[in-house]
Amino acid sequence: MAAAAAGALRAWFWNERFWLPHNVTWADLAGEPGPPGSGLQYPRAGHVLSAFPLALGIFAVRLLFERFIAKPCAINLGIQDSGPHRAQPNAILEKVFTSITKSPDGRRLEGLSKQLDWDVRKIQRWFRHRRNQDKPTTLTKFCESMWRFTFYLSIFFYGIRFLWTAPWFWDTRQCWYNYPFQPLTSRLYYYYILELAFYWSLMFSQFTDIKRKDFLIMFVHHLATIGLITFSYMNNMVRVGTLVLCLHDASDFLLEAAKLANYAKYQRLCDAFFMLFGVVFIVTRLGIYPFWILNTTLFESWELVGPYPSWWLFNGLLVTLQILHVIWSYLIIRTAYKALVRGKVSKDDRSDVESSSEEEDVTSNSTKGVFSTSSNGSNRINGHVAGGQWTEEE
Secondary structure, eight states, X not given: OHHHHHHHHHHHHXXXXXXXXXXXXXXXXXXXXXXXXXXXXXXXXXXXXXXXXXXXXXXXXXXXXXXXXXXXXXXXXXXXXXXXXXXXXXXXXXXXXXXXXXXXXXXXXXXXXXXXXXXXXHHHHHHHHHHHTTSOOHXXXXXXXXXXXXXXXXXXXXXXXXXXXXXXXXXXXXXXXXXXXXXXXXXXXXXXXXXXXXXXXXXXXXXXXXXXXXXXXXXXXXXXXXHHHXXXXXXXXXXXXXXXXXXXXXXXXXXXXXXXXXXXXXXXXXXXXXXXXXXXXXXXXXXXXXIIIIIIIIIIHHHHTOOOHHHHHHHHHHHHHHHHHHHHHHHHHHHHHHHHHHTSOOOOTTOSSOOOOHHHHHHHTTSOOOOOOOOSTXXXXXXXXXXXXXXXXX
């Protein structure tokens, strides 16, 4: 009974009339597109399973990279392995923090003030310091950003080098000629599976990385990205998929470079990288993406292939992505404007370390800003900026 139910569910999920164009079956894509022994084949569902061991391998490489490459670089730049200011020991406040609330309201603050004979602002400062002392050090954040910068830069140039000789890079209509009977080359396979494995590694590492306020949002984002890459691979939309991946890779390494410069306290370099990131992001996401990517997925594919159920699904997701691009671009422009007004990039609502008291903020105005935004993935299909400013204490 269970086997029959599983078979029925599988048949329903992999319904050919949903995933494939009219008059195309999964059996048509099971054969070899070239002569026997040519080694050519179409994408198959089983191929995506190779992303799992590769993702674990990427995660292992990351750990080695951060320890033996990123950490020595950070130390040479003078970045110390010291965390935020620690709260002074207090058994009563510690009990409230661990057992009741980490952010007491005004009524509870008044009660604690009377109990301890402390000023309310002093108690607020204690809770801020206590929340912050569990946060990662600048050294940890530098190592994480250096790994992301290295991977994003490498995968972007690999993608550009691969696509430079691909006919669909110069003529997007090539994405749909003879679709879905388009052979899978080894270079295309490695590019796609490597990107998929990286996002799986982000899923694994998100539970050990720096925790930020948008943890759940980014978790859902990574999951959606994995779904898009996986399903576009299995129904052989890989040509247009490589264009989407490369386009989103174009700005991510610039953001990580800005974060690295800020951790190292090279503020002018940080601001320059951030401004460059903003320009590249807006040009690629608001210019090239709608007029190049969406044009081919919506109009050229309609003309050459015609719509079918999964066509509507993928284009709906790509249009939704464009809406996110508009929102993120607005936030980047707002951040850049405030940076120009203030003379530096200063705050991000997603910071993993909170601001201190107003008196401390006055002192910290002379400190350098530090980025806290994750990308990818970003961005890749991700939220590059979730707040109007960048934090000074991340």
